[in-house]
Amino acid sequence: MEVARARISATLARLRAFERRTRPVQPEVREALEARWQELPEHVRTSGQMLGRKFTGCEGTHGVFPACNFGCRPCYHAANANRVPVDGAHTVAAVTEQMAYLRERRGPGQYAQLIGGEVSLLPPEAHAEALEVMRRHERFPMSFTHGDFDYEHLEQVAVRPDGTPRFDVLSFAVHIDSTMLGRRAVKRPRGEAQLHGERARFCAMFDRLERERGVRAHLAHNMTVTPANVGEVADVVRVCRELGFRVCSFQPAAQVGDVRRWETDDRSLSDDAVWAEVERGAGTRLPYNALQVGDTRCNRVTWGLWAGRRYVPVLDDADPRDLRARDAFLRMLPGNLLFAPRALAGARLLRALLSRPDEVPTVVSWAMRYVARLGPGLLRGVHPTTYVTHSFMDAAEVGPAWALLQQGVVADDPRIRAAQERLQACAYGMAHPELDQIVPACVQHSVLDARENAELIQLLPRPNRAGPHAHR
Ligand code: SF4
Numbered sequence: 188m189e190v191a192r193a194r195i196s197a198t199l200a201r202l203r204a205f206e207r208r209t210r211p212v213q214p215e216v217r218e219a220l221e222a223r224w225q226e227l228p229e230h231v232r233t234s235g236q237m238l239g240r241k242f243t244g245c246e247g248t249h250g251v252f253p254a255c256n257f258g259c260r261p262c263y264h265a266a267n268a269n270r271v272p273v274d275g276a277h278t279v280a281a282v283t284e285q286m287a288y289l290r291e292r293r294g295p296g297q298y299a300q301l302i303g304g305e306v307s308l309l310p311p312e313a314h315a316e317a318l319e320v321m322r323r324h325e326r327f328p329m330s331f332t333h334g335d336f337d338y339e340h341l342e343q344v345a346v347r348p349d350g351t352p353r354f355d356v357l358s359f360a361v362h363i364d365s366t367m368l369g370r371r372a373v374k375r376p377r378g379e380a381q382l383h384g385e386r387a388r389f390c391a392m393f394d395r396l397e398r399e400r401g402v403r404a405h406l407a408h409n410m411t412v413t414p415a416n417v418g419e420v421a422d423v424v425r426v427c428r429e430l431g432f433r434v435c436s437f438q439p440a441a442q443v444g445d446v447r448r449w450e451t452d453d454r455s456l457s458d459d460a461v462w463a464e465v466e467r468g469a470g471t472r473l474p475y476n477a478l479q480v481g482d483t484r485c486n487r488v489t490w491g492l493w494a495g496r497r498y499v500p501v502l503d504d505a506d507p508r509d510l511r512a513r514d515a516f517l518r519m520l521p522g523n524l525l526f527a528p529r530a531l532a533g534a535r536l537l538r539a540l541l542s543r544p545d546e547v548p549t550v551v552s553w554a555m556r557y558v559a560r561l562g563p564g565l566l567r568g569v570h571p572t573t574y575v576t577h578s579f580m581d582a583a584e585v586g587p588a589w590a591l592l593q594q595g596v597v598a599d600d601p602r603i604r605a606a607q608e609r610l611q612a613c614a615y616g617m618a619h620p621e622l623d624q625i626v627p628a629c630v631q632h633s634v635l636d637a638r639e640n641a642e643l644i645q646l647l648p649r650p651n652r653a654g655p656h657a658h659r
Contacts, residue, residue, distance in 0.1 A: 208531065211539035212522040219243050219294025220521055231612040234510070235479045238614055240517050244481070246289050246299040246326065249617045249631050250639045251281045251317070255305040257333055257369040261411070263444035263579065265637040268304055272647045275313025282317045285618040286324035292618075292625060295325035296526055300360065307336035311343035315353055318344070325526060327358065329407065334361035334389040335370050341392050345402045352402050360407040361389050364423075365416050366440070379410075379419035383426050390430045407434035412461050413450065420461065424468025424574075428493060434573045437461055441579035443632045458578055462487055465574050469498045473574055477502035477513055481614030484605070487576045495564025498572070501557065512553035515546035577615070580606055582633035589630045 207213075212220075224232070224239030231238070238244055253268040282301070289299065299321055306314060314330065321328035330344075347353055363386055365376040372388075373381050386408065393404035408427045412420060420437060427435045439456050442449045466473050475487035477500075491500040502509045520539040524532040540547055558565065588606035591598050598604040613627035619635075626635065 209534040209538055211520050211535050211542065213295075216294050216296060216522040219292075223293070228608060228611045230608060231479070231482055233479060234514060234517075235477050235504075237478055237480050238612075240521055241523050242297055243293040244297070244613070245615045246293070246297055247302045247331075247615060247617050247628055247631075248282055248285055248300065248317075249303055249636070250643060251278045251285075251301075251303045252306065252309055253304045253636070253640050253643065254308060255333070256308065257305070257335075257367055258448075259367040259369075259411075260448045260450060261366065261440050261442065261444060262448045263441075263632050264304060265632075265640055266445045266447060267637055267640045267644065268445075271304075271640050271643045272649050273304075273308050274647045274650070275310045275316075277643075277647055278309060278313050279316050279320060283320050284620055286321055286326060288618040288620040289326070289625070290324040293616075296523055297326055298329065299326035300329050300331050302331035306330045306332050307334075307340055311340050314340075315344045318354070318357075322354075327526070329358040329360050329405075331360045331362070331409075333367060333370070334359075334363055334385065335372075338392045338395060341396055342400065345396055346400050352400055354402055356403045356405060357393075357396075358405040358407075359393070360409055360434070360436075361386075362409040362411075363389070364410040364412075365419075366411045366413060379416055379423050386426060386430055390432075406432050407436060408432040409436045409438065411438050411440050412456060412464075413440045414455055417456060417461060417464055420464035421468035424465055428498075428570075428572065431570065433571060434575060435465075436575040436577060437465060439576065439578050442581040442583065443579055443585070443629070444582075444636070458484070458487065458576060461576055465576065469574060470496075471498050471500070474500055474502060474504035477504035477510060482609045482612040485578055485580075485609050485612070486614055489574045490571075491573075492561065492569040492571055493564075494561040494569045495567050497562065497564050499557070499560045508549075508556070509553060512549050515543070515549045519543050519546055519550075579632070580609065580629050585610070585627075585629045585633035589634055 220239050220243060223243040227236070227239055252273055253264060253271040254273055255262075255264060255268065286299070289297070301314075301317055301321065309317070318328045318330065345353060345357055363382050365379050365382065368375055370376070370382075370385060372385055376382050390406065393406060396402050397404065408423075410416075410420070410423055424435060439458060439461050440450075462473065462475070473489040475483065475489050478488065478490065480486045480488050489500050490502075491498055502513055504510065519542070520536065524535060527535065540550070561569065584602060584606040588598060588603045588610055591603070592607055592610060598607055610627050610629065613629070615628045616625040617628055617631045618625055
């Protein structure tokens, strides 16, 4: 009798655990999302807003390895960044502190960039350890790099000394464009086409890693856009599709960071002009109002699939049926399925659908329309790609906007007020546990970086006089 009772109670405990694990959204995630939604200013609480619905925002590290060995124009790092020694122990300790704070404030299952200076200047062990720390805090980490490193560095990050893979998937965002000076193969590029070989070389390293070590990759491509290279954006979109990048992100140049590297005409490009070129490369209109990430003056995003030679966005913001499907989707499945193994993700999706049977016809009809839009290219396989523009603001606007926000004052100047609105809706935050604050990356680069670097220069031991180039 006792044995039977024990078995029944063990079975019930397992069922309860299963029920909790397969909930479409975990209570902790729901709480973090609701808190984020409450923080958002009214003007971005739109039907398509993803912040506070699907995730709490992108995150980035700061002050963890500020130095870089390139001389880009523009460069968003502060002028004193290269005087901060690269120190793996400091990197891991600072990443741990920042991630713990983000985990507490923003909940689990968020995207975080390992960013600051140039990540490949870290010893590979420290690079790997930082990624492990981020994962332990339930972040999906992405290493942000100029990509000018060799396969050996990548392999040592991905694989332990005993030959076992450290990660099943690695995510890297590579920044390659003609504003960047110092790449070994093309020191002073005269155009984007000269860099296509480097883009291919970067992807080939990850192909080899998967082939030889079984570690898959999720790759993003970043490009700073200026009046000088905007005409080549469409070509970069085409090349990135051929190379299989999953995210293709464009940043119109801003006047932030190292003032010695600003060009006077960098600010003459509008977001519309850059987006039009991305659309030209994708060969179709890219709707960015159906799903939004923060303020559209900062971010434009289109998710979609390449089916053969056609790119098909998942939602058409001019089709009311698609917008109804979006609303149903956001109601049914708040939060995201990052870190959930496939079977668990499937179970959560199924429960989400079953919990709102009235929404199912809307979702099914969207799925049928989408398959029809993909057309016969679907038979040749699909490739998911996300197109993004992220427009950092100029330091001249961010400084006063942030200072007034800290005093609770709304600016009279419409330009500064617009910057304040964007900062309040920021989708890309950096943790400052010592201030009990998550600050927008614009503020980090415009206001805080230089001071933080000055402190690190005093704090960190200088290992040798070779500086950040020592490992090469
Ligand atoms: S970092 Fe700046 S440009 Fe980016 S989302 Fe935040 S406020 Fe907007």
